Amino acid sequence: MTSLAILVPIALVMGLCSLGTFFWALRGGQFEDLDGAANRILFDDEAP
Amino acid sequence: MTAVATAVSQVLNETVLIVPGMHCAGCMAKVERGLAQVPGVVGARVNLSARQVRVTHYPAVTIPELTGALEALGFASQPRLGETQAAPSAVKPLLAPLAVAGFASMNVMLMSVSIWSGAEGATRELFHWISALIGVPATAYAGRPFFRSAWSALRKGRTNMDVPISIGITLATALSLYETVTGGRTAWFDGTLMLLLFLLAGRALDAAMRDRARAGVEALLHQAASGTMVVTVDGTLNWVAAPDLVSGMCMRVAAGERLAADGEIVSGKTALDQSLLTGESAPVPAQVGTAVHAGTLNLDAPIDVCVTATGRDTSLAEIARLMEAAGQSRSAYVRIADRASRYYAPAVHTLALASFLGWMLAGASFYQSIVIAIAVLIITCPCAIGLAVPVAQVVACGALMRKGIMVKDGSALERLARIDRAVIDKTGSLTLGQPTPDATALAALSPEQAAVALGLASYSRHPLSRALSRALAEADVQAAVLEDASEQPGRGVHARWNGRIVALRRPDVAGAVAVALDMEGEPVRLITFVDRLRPDAVQALAHLKSQGIASSILSGDNAAAVAQIARATGLTGQSSASPRDKTEAIARLQGAGHHVLMIGDGLNDGPALAAADASIAPGTASDVGRQAADIVFLGDSLMALPCAVDTARRTMQVVRQNFLLAIGYNVLAVPLAILGYVTPLIAAVAMATSSILVIANSLRLVRAAR
Numbered sequence: 001m002t003s004l005a006i007l008v009p010i011a012l013v014m015g016l017c018s019l020g021t022f023f024w025a026l027r028g029g030q031f032e033d034l035d036g037a038a039n040r041i042l043f044d045d046e047a048p
Numbered sequence: 049m050t051a052v053a054t055a056v057s058q059v060l061n062e063t064v065l066i067v068p069g070m071h072c073a074g075c076m077a078k079v080e081r082g083l084a085q086v087p088g089v090v091g092a093r094v095n096l097s098a099r100q101v102r103v104t105h106y107p108a109v110t111i112p113e114l115t116g117a118l119e120a121l122g123f124a125s126q127p128r129l130g131e132t133q134a135a136p137s138a139v140k141p142l143l144a145p146l147a148v149a150g151f152a153s154m155n156v157m158l159m160s161v162s163i164w165s166g167a168e169g170a171t172r173e174l175f176h177w178i179s180a181l182i183g184v185p186a187t188a189y190a191g192r193p194f195f196r197s198a199w200s201a202l203r204k205g206r207t208n209m210d211v212p213i214s215i216g217i218t219l220a221t222a223l224s225l226y227e228t229v230t231g232g233r234t235a236w237f238d239g240t241l242m243l244l245l246f247l248l249a250g251r252a253l254d255a256a257m258r259d260r261a262r263a264g265v266e267a268l269l270h271q272a273a274s275g276t277m278v279v280t281v282d283g284t285l286n287w288v289a290a291p292d293l294v295s296g297m298c299m300r301v302a303a304g305e306r307l308a309a310d311g312e313i314v315s316g317k318t319a320l321d322q323s324l325l326t327g328e329s330a331p332v333p334a335q336v337g338t339a340v341h342a343g344t345l346n347l348d349a350p351i352d353v354c355v356t357a358t359g360r361d362t363s364l365a366e367i368a369r370l371m372e373a374a375g376q377s378r379s380a381y382v383r384i385a386d387r388a389s390r391y392y393a394p395a396v397h398t399l400a401l402a403s404f405l406g407w408m409l410a411g412a413s414f415y416q417s418i419v420i421a422i423a424v425l426i427i428t429c430p431c432a433i434g435l436a437v438p439v440a441q442v443v444a445c446g447a448l449m450r451k452g453i454m455v456k457d458g459s460a461l462e463r464l465a466r467i468d469r470a471v472i473d474k475t476g477s478l479t480l481g482q483p484t485p486d487a488t489a490l491a492a493l494s495p496e497q498a499a500v501a502l503g504l505a506s507y508s509r510h511p512l513s514r515a516l517s518r519a520l521a522e523a524d525v526q527a528a529v530l531e532d533a534s535e536q537p538g539r540g541v542h543a544r545w546n547g548r549i550v551a552l553r554r555p556d557v558a559g560a561v562a563v564a565l566d567m568e569g570e571p572v573r574l575i576t577f578v579d580r581l582r583p584d585a586v587q588a589l590a591h592l593k594s595q596g597i598a599s600s601i602l603s604g605d606n607a608a609a610v611a612q613i614a615r616a617t618g619l620t621g622q623s624s625a626s627p628r629d630k631t632e633a634i635a636r637l638q639g640a641g642h643h644v645l646m647i648g649d650g651l652n653d654g655p656a657l658a659a660a661d662a663s664i665a666p667g668t669a670s671d672v673g674r675q676a677a678d679i680v681f682l683g684d685s686l687m688a689l690p691c692a693v694d695t696a697r698r699t700m701q702v703v704r705q706n707f708l709l710a711i712g713y714n715v716l717a718v719p720l721a722i723l724g725y726v727t728p729l730i731a732a733v734a735m736a737t738s739s740i741l742v743i744a745n746s747l748r749l750v751r752a753a754r
Contacts, residue, residue: 004171008178012155019151026143036096042073 060090063103065114067125070099075123082121086113101125111275112287127275127289138255145190146248152186153241157732160238164729176228176235183237187221190244193251209389209434212396213247216240216425223422234419239426239731246739247434254438257445258457276301276308279352299353301346304509309355313338316351320344321511331561343651343670347511348554383459384703385437392433400424403722420724426731427721428714432738436706439746444699447753452667452682453692460678464662464696466643470592470689471634471656473648474603474613474621477666478585480684481649483512483561483577485519490575493565497573499528501565504541504552507533512563512577513541513552579609582686586617591690595697597645602630604652630656647689649673664689695752702749706742713738 025031070079076094079101083092088109094101103114111127118125159175167175191214198210217240224235275289279298288297290308298314301307319331322344331347334340340353404421408414441458448455455461472478493501502525505517530550533543540553540563548568555564555574565573582588589599601621603610610623622633634656637644646653646660649669657663657676665677674680681688717734720726 004174011158012178012182015151015155019147022147023144026140026147031140031143033095033097036076036094039073039076039096043077 061107065101065125067123069123086117142252149190149245152182153245156238179237180228212393216429246431250435250438253442257442297355302350307344309342310357311353311355314352314354318348396428423726424721427717431735432710432742435742440702443749451753454680461696465700467645469642470597470599470645471602473653476649477647479579484580486576498525503528503530507541508535585686588686627652627655631659634659698752
């Protein structure tokens, strides 16, 4: 029972963190151009 | 960084250019760096999915400067018309609910697994409370798309797929909350959340498909003349965007350009290609006083045109009105999922109500009866049915897209699968829509003549010259070295070759589309041009016939030109059809009980494309054609037609199988639910397996478009 009191909150907090990260990425426009993002890493020198 | 950008944006302009030619990292880098080097440009950012580049620049930079810079890099581009904001995406509003449903269902499932494995007493109560804490707000948030749609349907006195979903979810959540508060044994939070997750995934897939196709089609759109050079009172030339043109302005239209507005020629003499408007392939001579229409291609010489009508007042407006009227019949089409739910929803609700009443009559308590009724609702919730259609269509559309066939929305595949009659426009659809030099005329040229012809043609931007130089270059002809070459608008190219005067000019006899090769001391050679059939057009039509689809030609071109193509393809044809004639012809066929597929490209085909049950346009079609068509195919081959029809039919076959799978699972599970044996565990397992079955079955379509 004591282990549950620790593990359950940890699991929930970790899940909430990833959910928060996803929302942050969504707001930041990271899902606007999926094809472009895939190709941008192929640029030779630093991006402008 | 962000703060700086917002501070500066006060004095900066933003222009969105559409660059259809970008398709790799190299192109992106070239476009971004090339634009950044233009003086006055602050930054450029490519969106590859939408084939667009957003340029931030000082107001002094004009659009032609930007398009010019891109042209120097080898990219054709057009400023995007209207708003600079991207069109609202269909999938974006679904992503956040999907993420919430995923997070919540995974965590609640964790609790449920412990309960199923035998958690008792205080632990179970604690887990139920945590589940409720996560489940209730998550259901309220992630369920909004369904609640909203169900509510709007109910308000109009109708029912759709979302009504049983919403009722089931709401009742199950309420019951689970009651169980939690009273310390009961079973809560259904995991079931409702999983249901939401699967259904949202189906919706998101459907929306993602529409977004993708629209991005592809939008990249092709807006390629028409979106502006023109205007001669001002003091004689200088200014570039004016199409929406800013007003009556009385004088446009200067160079040879090879399209008119941006209706008008009347005030100076110059030329030939016009109106095939986009009328389907008529032969050039029409035009001189001072001739009325000309937007979308017409100027062939020969520069002309000055006084604008008489713009935008809404142009002759295109008539076509737009016809299209609006024609499109109404298609919007009456009810998608297969909604048709299924018409029968499904009442059946499910009757069943739930009947089991509630049955158990009450059999002497069960009110609480027991309601638990069983809700179990029936949950088990029949159209989870797999919600996935049955979108997953199959997404997979099929992906397969078609890899073949260069872009489907604008899922219902297009459903409508295309029912087609039993095809009507094909001639110019630009059955043929390539570009004049190409007649092979026999080219073969009759001596090597010397061919070399001189290529040399002369390369000096001109006239469409016929460009077609000639392309054909000769393909035949491995080396261009002769010419001296003093000059092009005189309307009179052709003149030059000296080995001391002899040579010319590529307009033929002396009018009528046929041709150029004359005039070499001093030799008889004049006439090179005629024909509009070639698309490669494998005959094969594609034969394929369509074997699929049980009869085809015929419906063209605005003259009878002689249609007869020639009709002979070559073995089809019957109707010629000189106006846009109204075309829609009427389609309405007649529909009246005779046919489901009609229209294939067309021109402005004049727009109303017919909108009126037909399904429509396909080539990627080279006019804006109107591409906008009105359900499906746009890239490339020259007409084999896209049988391929699309075949894929659509196989997709519908898979959709029907999916329905059978989903309903079959219900037939097995519903008796258990009615008898009161269904626990949350059984519901969860059944739901997941039927969904996975449906998805796996749909994935068979990956190679559907062979």
